[in-house]
Structure formats: structure tokens, C-alpha cells
Amino acid sequence: MNCILITGGSSGIGLALTEACLERGMKVRSLSRRLPDVSHPGLDALSLDLADPDDVEENFAPWLASGPAPEAVVLNAGILGQLGNLAEVPLEDLEQTMRVNTWANKLLLDALLAGETPPAQVVAISSGAATQALHGFAGYALSKAALNMLIGLYAVEFPKTHFTSLAPGIIATPMQEELSDMPDRASYATLQTLHETRLAGGMRSAEDLALDLLEAFPRLLKGPSGQFADLRE
Numbered sequence: 001m002n003c004i005l006i007t008g009g010s011s012g013i014g015l016a017l018t019e020a021c022l023e024r025g026m027k028v029r030s031l032s033r034r035l036p037d038v039s040h041p042g043l044d045a046l047s048l049d050l051a052d053p054d055d056v057e058e059n060f061a062p063w064l065a066s067g068p069a070p071e072a073v074v075l076n077a078g079i080l081g082q083l084g085n086l087a088e089v090p091l092e093d094l095e096q097t098m099r100v101n102t103w104a105n106k107l108l109l110d111a112l113l114a115g116e117t118p119p120a121q122v123v124a125i126s127s128g129a130a131t132q133a134l135h136g137f138a139g140y141a142l143s144k145a146a147l148n149m150l151i152g153l154y155a156v157e158f159p160k161t162h163f164t165s166l167a168p169g170i171i172a173t174p175m176q177e178e179l180s181d182m183p184d185r186a187s188y189a190t191l192q193t194l195h196e197t198r199l200a201g202g203m204r205s206a207e208d209l210a211l212d213l214l215e216a217f218p219r220l221l222k223g224p225s226g227q228f229a230d231l232r233e
């Protein structure tokens with residue numbers, strides 16, 4: 001693989017994957033609001049707000065056309081949104097979470113798949129929360145469940161590209177700190193467990209995960225397109 005597009009390359013999993021790809025001599029094209037704190041000639045980064053459909057529609061396609069077409073795309077950018085009881089989360093917050101975690105990926109895929117050289121592989125970073133109703137995950141869980149179906153539908157519509165939605169496991173990143181430091185976490189069993197796991201140093205590093213992802217990508221191509229997979233299984 002020569003060129004990979006990674007969304008959310010400025011932090012956590014996306015940053016570790018960006019660095020691992022650059023170390024292997026790949027060209028990395030990266031999208032996030034902050035630019036990754038990486039200086040490397042192989043990195044081409046665009047500052048883009050995935051919560052703003054106008055920003056995406058105006059600026060993504062021209063930038064994409066200005067460089068090499070990515071052979072693989074990792075739709076990794078994501079936000080937690082408001083955690084807690086779904087009944088208490090305002091619709092505006094759910095809409096914002098859906099815009100970043102789900103709808104932005106539709107806009108990016110539409111531009112990528114309409115191009116002359118569509119990617120051979122798309123991996124969307126999903127979550128175990130997409131398939132289990134974990135108390136407190138609210139809009140995040142909804143957005144990742146919808147992301148899984150979005151990936152399944154694109155797989156049906158675009159058989160020349162291989163699609164996977166992939167849960168990475170529990171990884172020590174800024175998002176995980178936000179999740180496990182929620183002030184009233186004791187009311188939510190999974191959030192409390194995450195907090196204890198993090199304090200006990202039981203979470204994998206994003207750097208370790210990045211190496212596993214690079215090994216997993218070719219393996220995923222051998223399975224059916226459009227499936228949800230958990231990297232831990």
C-alpha cells in the first residue's frame with residue numbers, strides 16, 4: 001500500500017496509525033481540525049471540521065484531487081458526545097455526534113467513491129458500543145450502530161471496494177480519558193469498569209494497536225465486505 005487516508009490523525013489511534021504508516025514509507029493523507037504534531041515529508045494534512053457538512057463538501061474533494069488517490073481509507077475520527085442517560089441528552093448533542101461519527105463519513109465516502117481511482121479498502125473505526133446497549137453511551141452508541149449499517153450499505157453499492165467496520169478494543173487515548181473520567185461514572189457500570197481498568201494500566205497503547213491494525217488490514221480483505229469485526233476476536 002502506497003497511500004492511506006486517515007481521519008482523526010491528530011490524536012490517539014489516528015495519530016499512532018499515521019506515525020506507523022509514515023515509518024513504513026507510506027504516504028499519509030490526514031484530516032482533523034488540529035494538524036497532527038508530526039513533521040514528515042510523507043504527510044499531507046488538511047484541517048477540516050467534520051461536524052460542518054459545508055466545510056467537508058467545499059474543501060475535501062479539491063484537496064483529495066490535489067494529491068495521490070488513497071488505496072486505503074481509515075474512517076477513524078470520532079467524538080463521544082454527551083454521556084449518560086439517553087433520555088437526558090438533548091437532540092442537538094445527538095445530532096452533533098451523528099454528524100461527526102456517521103454523516104461526515106458518508107460525505108467523505110461519496111467523494112472518494114466518485115473519484116477516478118476509488119480506494120480498494122475502507123475501514124471504519126467502530127466500537128463494541130455499536131452492538132450492545134451499554135448504559136451511558138447514549139448518542140455515541142447510536143452513531144456507531146448507524147456507522148456499521150452505513151458501511152454495510154456502501155459495501156452492497158460498491159462491490160469493487162472492500163468495507164469493514166472494526167471495533168479496536170479498549171485503547172489508552174484522550175477519548176478514553178474523557179470516557180473513564182466522567183464525574184458520575186459510578187452510576188454506569190461500564191464507565192466505572194473503564195475507569196478502574198485505566199487506573200490499573202490495563203489499556204493497550206495506541207502505538208500497539210496501530211501495529212495490529214496494519215497487520216489486520218490485509219486479513220480483513222479475505223473476509224466478506226460490509227461486516228462488523230472486533231479486532232480482539
Ligand SMILES: NC(=O)c1ccc[n+]([C@@H]2O[C@H](COP(=O)([O-])OP(=O)(O)OC[C@H]3O[C@@H](n4cnc5c(N)ncnc54)[C@H](OP(=O)(O)O)[C@@H]3O)[C@@H](O)[C@H]2O)c1
Nearest residue numbers: 008010011012013032033034050051077078170171173175
Ligand atoms: N480509545 C478507545 O478505547 C476506542 C474504543 C472504541 C472505538 N474508538 C474509536 O476510535 C476512534 C479514535 O478515537 P481515539 O480514542 O483515538 O480518540 P481521540 O484521541 O479523541 O481522537 C479523536 C480524533 O477525531 C478527530 N475529530 C473529532 N472531532 C472532529 C471534527 N469535528 N472534525 C475533524 N476531526 C475530528 C480528532 O481531531 P481534532 O480534535 O483535531 O479535530 C482526533 O484526531 C474514534 O472513532 C473512537 O470512537 C476508540
